[in-house]
Amino acid sequence: MTTENLIWLIPLPPLISFALIVLFTNKNKALSHTVAISAAFLSWLGAMIVFVRALGVEHFGEHPFASSINWLPTGDTWLKVGVLIDPLGAAVLFFVAWTILMIFLYSVGYHNFGQPAGDHDHAGLPPHGATVHGHTVLSVEPMYSRFFAFISLFAFGMFTLVVSDSLLTLFVGWEIMGLCSYLLIGFWYAKPSARAAGIKAFMTTRIGDVFMLLGIAFLYSVTGTLSFREIFTEEILHTLASVPSGVFGLSAAGLIGLLLFIGTVGKSAQFPLHVWLPDAMEGPTPVSAMIHAATMVSAGVYAVIRMFPLLSMDEKTMTVVAFIGAFTAIFAATIAVAQNDIKRVLAYSTISQLGFMIAALGIGAYVAAAFHLITHAFFKALLFLGSGSVIHGMEHGVFHTGNHKVDPQDMFNMGGLKDKMPITFWTFLIGGFALSGFPLVTAGFWSKDEILADAWGHHHYIVFATLAIAAFFTAFYTMRQITLTFLGSPRTEEAKHAHETPWTMTTPLVVLAFFAVTYGWVGIPEHFPVLGPLVNNNWFHDFVGHTLEHVPEAPEFSWIPLLTSLVVALGGLGLGWFVYKDVKSVEQDKFQISFLKNKYYFDELYEVVFINPAYWVAENVIYKFMDQGVIDGVLHIFGPVTDKIGSAIRNYFDVPVVNQFIGDGSAEVAWWFGKNLRPIQTGRIQQYFILSLVVIFVVGGLLYYILTLA
């Protein structure tokens, strides 16, 4: 099979799996997850083959794998759909395939496959446990098959997005993921908070998507194409850059870039549309991992990276992007410090890290953004799956003690899990250090260091300083999390009885931990002391950089960003450990600042600024004034008037004319004719025959007369 055909096939297995599970295997849990994991495996296999083949191509940037077909006729041209795997696509495909496969595998364990059905579990609620021989144990998820169907569709959306060669198919995948995020965040739909979170995620991302669609439409109307390869030609980019858009003094390129970027802001939960992501924790943990690492938010960043040539055409847009990114990075990092929910900390850290990437793009650090996207995907997937594993272990303890009031997600209920869950601890530690940027060994260090180096090298000192502080906070809350969760001694009875999770959950952790460490090594800068000359090749920069026509220069090596990142990482970690090593309860936590804990009151702000006015407008303006006052009022006028007209018509036209004259009259006439014609129907076929012949002779004679004589 040619690589191009193979790429076409990569998104298909999850889609087929979705259909199969929904239509056929819904009743059978084992069959459903077999189908879903097989599909994920097939896509993974295809992705790996494509990736390996891509590595073998010389000058892959100039000769990417691409093929397209005509899809929709639009006037005299065709709307094309196609696939494109260039270096960026190949790298993204690599991590997407790996993380999706791992999350699929993890989901089997997470949803307690093999456990008995719950005593009083309901579809739409998390499993409550089952009683076996007097013990309460974990029970299997009631909607197990449905979950695999949804994440299969999710995976289909992501693969479609990654392999697409145009904004059109990218947007299709994008929207499929939007739907899936809604479905999966609200997976336990009987929980009001999950329902609300699903709606919130859907609505919030929709705001971004509308702008993105505007951007796509604008782009198409200007260039007549949506294909990346056609847009990113020198000629079109320059045209776009030179055409003024008439908005904010931006060029067309700038405006389109800005609109597309707003889509990303929604999808990747950047300020000010970040509010949905923490709430998305309501979904099952594999979904969180899916959203935070493998698919959804990565898709947002991927889209911006994709559109980078367009974005970089306008300096103002770049500034906005850099500002939003940097602000989000520090803003979310500070919130994360005050969160007690283990997943919530990670959620804000995701927002913060995405801010890093966006900021890197904003300052033109294309490769660094892509690099951080990939390393982050690995270690954030690892962290989420690890936190899921922790929660799972805690739930085990909760079932053991039977005290269901204990929140298994609250870090202050944990502590000392290091010994109970060693695999989870060590892999979580690796993930956490990677997130903090622990020097040299972790992937996070190399990618974050590259961003800082780029910011310093390109003289974006404000961004550099902001990101450095954000990185410090990152290291601090990460260590806080690790310390509270794993170190010290158990703070509750439940934590004492926590238990290591099954192999289906730990295996993905180990695999992802491997990547969280090693993936950084492909991007060691050439001029890095000691290690640089040893590796002597910044492979990642070289590979991904060639996606662009002008390969971005790697920043000059400088000691300042290196030392900065060393200091913030180690300092943050150390401080975190120092502050929290003896904390026994929430009250002893000095950082429970309500301002941070309540996320700068953004939800409340939105409540006041947007939601309440919307409700007020809906209630008073739309409902009471427009609907009841104007529309109903008009209708109330219409009613009597039409009633009058109707009765007039009835009395003076319908009854006398239509009913009596036309209706009854026609019936009378028909009756009269029928009565008088009835004798003709004698039931004697010979008479009919004679009559028909008479008619034939009369008609024939007339015709003959008309045609020949007249």
Next chain:
Amino acid sequence: MIPLSWYLTFAAALFSIGLFGALSRRNMVAILLGVELMLNAVNVNLVAFWRYGDVAQMAGQVFAIIVFAVAAAEVAVGLALVISVYRRHNTVIAEELDLMKW
């Protein structure tokens, strides 16, 4: 040599006789006899047109043969109906079988 018109006139006369039979006889079997005469008249026309047209083209005879088949089918079913009706109503007079009128 016989002119074509003779055959056609003969066929027309035979057809009219059959028509009279079909229109005027009371007995259903006799009506069918009249129908047979009409069919024969048609066949005479068909064969005559074959003879006076393109002899190599056998369409006239082919259609005459198909008329034979139709006639055979018509007689078989028609007479079966007549016998069936006779069993049920004990009559074969067409005028007495007017159950379906009005």
Next chain:
Amino acid sequence: MNFWNDPLKVAAEWLEGVFVGWGMNEIASHVLVVFLGVFLLVLILMVIDIFLVWIERKVVARFQDRIGPNRLGPFGLVQPFADIIKLIIKEDTTPDGADKVVYNLAPVLSMMSVLMVWAVVPIAPVMLSVDLNVGALFLIATGAIGTLSIIMAGWSSNNKFALIGGFRQVAIMVAFEVPMLATLMIPTIFSGSMNMNAIITAQDGLWFFVLSPLGALIFLIAAIAELGRAPFDLAEGESELVAGYSTEYSGMKFGMFYAGELLHALTFGGIWSILFFGGYRFFGLEQVSPFLAILIFLAKALLGYWVIMWVKYTMLRIRIDQMLVFNWVFLTPLAFALMLVTALMNALLKDASPWLYGLGMFLSNVVVGWIAIEIARSVSRKEREKVEGVHQVAEAHH
């Protein structure tokens, strides 16, 4: 061209010359000569018919270990003439309530249908009344007229026995026409024509009897049924219906039915010999003289007639329902199967050598016959078991 090579043509031309010499119109003389020819043929046939009565009586006597007519003339040869005189001087009765015209027309039609067959029978290479290209089909057509005569006789007699006999005969004739028509197709397939002369010419090398013995057998059976002779003589089964459709006829009218039947039997013997035994051909002897050919043909026809008689005086009469069932469920399917197989084999072996062709045809006939007999045996065994099973139950009940 002399008289001995083509006697009919020479005689006809001579006669025409004579008539024209008498001052007659040329066309009228031609019509007159044709009429005379037909008259001559009928005359000869009637004379042969008279002797058929003698032959029939002689043969049946021999079958029944008697001597038969032997008083009048040598070997009783004058006996038929005495019979005729008796028939003529008998009272000619017409039943009360009979449909007189139809009643009197029926025997004439009966005789006519037989005589009409001879219009297409080639009695010698040069002697053929009408060279009709659908000769074989003509047989069936005249058979239809024979059917008509019988139903007319049965109906017009105003007699229940006669009517039932007529119905029976018509049922038989209509039924056995089907396998006869199917077997008629077999010589047609072999010769590629329905023309009688062409069929005889095609039997140059091999008689069709050799190619299709089963076809010949089926044709014989159907012919006997058409004739209404034993074992299929149900229309006049004397123990049931007195004399069937001819019950009310007396005198020469009965004589015409009787003579018609005998002549019909001889006719079918002749047709059988033409279709399956080469007609007037006999190893080139027919080329010597037309008269010799006539003799050969007559001998073969009489042989066929003898076979029909042989069957008649050997077999028992069967029941009407048995007979119709025999036709519809055995003979007709067999005849159609044989026709299909023959047509298929003909298509397959068209270009094969004559030896292979003949062998293939013969073997296919044998196979079809064998299969038919096996099926008939298994069916009859089941029928017998059904009957005997019921019988045993009845006995046990006793």
Next chain:
Amino acid sequence: MTTEQIIFLIVAGATLASGLLVVTSRNLIHAALWLVATLFGVAIVYTLLNAGFMAVVQVVVYIGAIAILFIFAVMLTRKDMRDSGAQLNSNWWAGALMAVLTFGGLFAMLRTWGGMSKTAAEIPAGFDQIAELGAQLTSPEAYVLPFEVASVLLLAAMVGAVYLAFNKK
């Protein structure tokens, strides 16, 4: 007038006369027998038209099967030997008028038609009508479909007739 024409006139006259007797005779058996005579006359007309095969088939099918069936039907559907009562219905004059009008109309149309004076072409020597007929009836380019449809029609008619006439116990 040639011999053929004389023969035709005689045959046609006899045929039409017997045809008239078919539709007018009181005795239905006689009517059926007159039908036989008419059909025979038509067969002779076919012979005059050089369609020998048609003539023979006419005799086989019409006289051998259809006429016999008619006679059977007449016999099976009567209570007495004779037919009593009126044989023509009350509208017979209208039927007669229609018949005469039909003939008149057809005759008038035939008189004005140009192809009436057409003369018959000689049938080419060696032209085998039956072989040609058979070939055309079984040739996919010609009439195999009507032929097959006719056979299906016959089958359906057979089944229908058997079903209708079957005396249900």
